[in-house]
Amino acid sequence: MEQMNSRSNKKKVAVVGGGLVGALNACFFAKRGFDVEVFETREDIRQAKIVKGRSINLALSHRGRQALKHVGMEEKIVSQGIPMQARMIHSQDGKQSPIPYGKKGQYILSVDRANLNKQLLTAAETYPNTKLNFDYKLQDWSAETGQMTFVRSDGLEEQIKADLIVGCDGAFSAIRKQFLRRSRFNYSQTYIPHGYMELTMPPINGEFAMKPNYLHIWPRNTFMMIALPNLDKTFTCTLFMPFEEFEKITTGNEVIEFFQKYFSDAIPLIGVDTLKRDYFRLPAQAMVSVKCTPYHIGDKCVLMGDAAHAVVPFYGQGMNAGFEDCIVFEEVMEQFNEDFSAVLPEYTRVRVPDDHAVADLAMYNYVEMRAHVNSRWFLFRKRVDNLLHFLMPRTIIPLYTMVTFTRTRYHECVERWQWQNKVINYGLLVSATGLVLGGSYLLIKNPPDINKLIIPAEKMWNRLMALRTP
Ligand SMILES: Cc1cc2nc3c(=O)[nH]c(=O)nc-3n(C[C@H](O)[C@H](O)[C@H](O)COP(=O)(O)OP(=O)(O)OC[C@H]3O[C@@H](n4cnc5c(N)ncnc54)[C@H](O)[C@@H]3O)c2cc1C
Ligand SMILES: NC(=O)C1=CN([C@@H]2O[C@H](COP(=O)(O)OP(=O)(O)OC[C@H]3O[C@@H](n4cnc5c(N)ncnc54)[C@H](OP(=O)(O)O)[C@@H]3O)[C@@H](O)[C@H]2O)C=CC1
Ligand SMILES: Nc1ccccc1C(=O)C[C@H](N)C(=O)O
Structure with a gap:
């Protein structure tokens, strides 16, 4: 020995x-x-x-x-x-919108x-x-x-x-x-029922095919694709999806049909032939x-x-x-x-x-990543969190900031997040109730011409409805 x-x-x-x-x-x-x-x-x-x-x-x-x-x-x-300063969300119609990870410089x-x-x-x-x-x-x-x-x-x-x-x-x-x-x-x-598959997006004319300083996400609620940049100007795209969905795709044409439906903007960037080939190179991996x-x-x-x-x-x-x-x-x-x-x-x-x-x-x-980022309520709450963090940097710290940009103990991040959520949601509820009661009081005291109210009320209702999860 x-x-x-x-x-x-x-x-x-x-x-x-x-x-x-x-x-x-x-x-x-x-x-x-x-x-x-x-x-x-x-x-x-x-x-x-x-x-x-x-x-x-x-x-x-x-x-x-x-x-x-x-x-x-x-x-x-x-x-x-x-x-990578932000998530770059790719919607199904090809629109891209960033969600910053933290403050400027983070x-x-x-x-x-x-x-x-x-x-x-x-x-x-x-x-x-x-x-x-x-x-x-x-x-x-x-x-x-x-x-x-x-x-x-x-x-x-x-x-x-x-x-x-x-x-x-x-x-x-x-x-x-x-x-x-x-x-x-x-x-x-615990093995989750989803697997992952990596695909490479090559450079175009020697340059990154998409904006490089972002983590690109194609959130499709029950599955998603993401892409992270590499120094050689390629992106590594990773498709996360239930195994049973991976298994449904068995031919090159089915790969393209699937991408056409969910990630159409990525097809010309990865390339039709590459996609048809690389999808079958390795089976989806377990997590x-x-x-x-x-x-x-x-x-x-x-x-x-x-x-x-x-x-x-x-x-x-x-x-x-x-x-x-x-x-x-x-x-x-x-x-x-x-x-x-x-x-x-x-x-x-x-x-x-x-x-x-x-x-x-x-x-x-x-x-x-795959679902909440599609929700207007999530985006609204993120803005509220960021504003409160700006106003009270020690009291309200967004979860992502605590986890990613500090060494706050992970279990404390979770506890604080739960507490903050309670306080912020309660605050929003109280503010909304206050607005309704205050508005009602003013309306009772000085009844306005009802006809002038219908159109703004309709607009406000439509906006509120738009805030709900799609
Ligand atoms: C798809 C994917 C994406 C990820 N992305 C991220 C990310 O963006 N950020 C992040 O922080 N983490 C990420 N991770 C997690 C990250 O990969 C792991 O947490 C990290 O690699 C753990 O490092 P490790 O050294 O503990 O294990 P490993 O990196 O697995 O190293 C273990 C080493 O032990 C060796 N070994 C195994 N068995 C034996 C043996 N019997 N005798 C001797 N040697 C042995 C292996 O060969 C290996 O070299 C990701 C993981 C996956 C799967
Ligand atoms: N959290 C996750 O979902 C996963 C994380 N990882 C992490 O990713 C990193 C890199 O992984 P990588 O090097 O590619 O690992 P591999 O998947 O290549 O596995 C390394 C070794 O682990 C053993 N192994 C692999 N799969 C299994 C399994 N299902 N059950 C038992 N043993 C298994 C094999 O050893 P042998 O040759 O003796 O069979 C294999 O050679 C590591 O951090 C790893 O810990 C990896 C897989 C999943
Ligand atoms: N590296 C990854 C690999 C796989 C899936 C996600 C990541 C992320 O880094 C996600 C990032 N933290 C985010 O929240 O947008």
């Missing part, structure tokens, strides 16, 4: 999974001086000819940026991202997943106390001894021991499997939400990133939450002087409510 090389007097930390969170976490542990080894089942993506994996690009926001900042990577990654960034992963691995490798091992697939491990069994690309097994095992091995975590065998481990997994607790076993092992909390992608927060996990762990390490027996339970205590809250928020945001 091999003990991990001792390059310092510090304890040895094995990070299982060299994806986004694993690579970043390696930097966090290395910065603290631990002896870090990363074990990644895939080949080194920096040398790979084909990079396999989910979603070409990701939305990076404040929480993720703060974590990158901690290891000196924020500026570099941000400079390679494309700011935006989320579209970043390239593969590039981000490569840069983080390179950053981890710059620490002399870090070693990266590729083609190491975790097969099994023992919670009692902390011993891990890896299968290498040559088919040989290798046993490795560490003081702390950090499970960053994604939504289908092999580390988590041991947790499932333990008493009092709570676990739930799963995983909640579990606790995140640790004794002082031996802790789960972070998707291994602890895979969420559906609709808030663009999965990676951001995983990156924030690293900051929270760091804060608890500081608080408990790196004593794993105290740090691990405290990390579970602090982090579980927030990761569970972001999982719920991610489910909610699918409905907001």
Whole structure:
């Protein structure tokens, strides 16, 4: 059995999974001086000819940026991202209308997943106390001894021991499997009935086919398509739809008919032949939400990133939450002087409510993106929220702002949002009632010529009706 090389007097930390969170976490542990080894089942993506994996690009926001900042990577990654300042809503008739994400100057960034992963691995490798091992697939491990069994690309097994095992091995975590065998481990997994498919929109005459600084959305109530810009001036379009709808489309002509009906403005931009071909390139992919607790076993092992909390992608927060996990762990390490027996339970205590809250928020945001944005009431409420935020910036903060542009704990975002909704809706009701009563009083006191009132009243009624959800 091999003990991990001792390059310092510090304890040895094995990070299982060299994806986004694993690579970043390696930097966090290395910065603290631990002896870090990363074990990644895939080949080194920096040398790979084909990079396999989910979603070409990701939305990076404040929480993720703060974590990158901690290891000196924020500026570099941000400079390679494309700011998206608003949702750009494409209605069925081809009309486009923006809904800003926050105040002027607030935006989320579209970043390239593969590039981000490569840069983080390179950053981890710059620490002399870090070693990266590729083609190491975790097969099994023992919670009692902390011993891990890896299968290498040559088919040989290798046993490795560490003081702390950090499970960053994604939504289908092999580390988590041991947790499932333990008493009092709570676990739930939900596959939503919708799948997703990625399609590429190429540049036109060397330029972006649509306005680049937006996250484009085609909201069709029960399904939607979105598009995020890439540095090579392409857009990655993602179609989210119930699996049964995907399955109904079986020929190239049916793809075009479907797009003609729902996303006609996108057809010339993606191209008829490309659409007919790419729709059938890969089957629609599943999306799963995983909640579990606790995140640790004794002082031996802790789960972070998707291994602890895979969420559906609709808030663009999965990676951001995983990156924030690293900051929270760091804060608890500081608080408990790196004593794993105290740090691990405290990390579970602090982090579980927030990761569970972001999982719920991610489910909610699918409905907001595909349906609520079509509703005039939603747009009106958004304007009211923004106005109140402008007038009382500390008291009223829109949910999207809290989640995306602050580090307010996710569960507090939810609680505050519910409270704000009650207050604002109550306020609107009181104002409306006040207007009606005040108006009635004035009318009774000074009865006007009834004929002059009919036309304005009709107009107001029509406007009110237009505010309802279509
Ligand atoms: C379609 C889609 C769009 C998304 N968009 C966004 C977005 O815009 N913004 C955002 O914040 N998040 C987004 N996410 C979520 C984001 O992809 C994940 O939250 C993020 O990748 C989690 O990182 P991770 O390191 O925990 O897991 P992963 O990125 O999955 O990394 C896990 C790593 O562990 C390795 N591994 C797995 N098993 C083993 C094993 N047995 N032994 C060794 N290594 C192993 C894997 O090869 C992988 O490299 C999206 C997700 C999807 C599916
Ligand atoms: N929240 C979500 O809905 C999802 C999120 N993701 C996240 O997206 C990111 C990138 O994913 P990507 O690298 O493409 O992952 P993949 O889908 O390529 O899966 C990586 C590995 O996980 C195992 N795996 C895949 N699907 C399943 C399954 N249904 N049940 C059990 N094991 C499975 C496979 O391991 P083996 O080769 O041993 O079979 C596979 O090689 C990661 O963050 C991942 O966590 C991924 C999928 C869904
Ligand atoms: N990256 C994503 C991937 C899939 C689905 C949504 C996103 C988003 O980022 C949505 C964005 N936060 C929004 O609310 O408009």
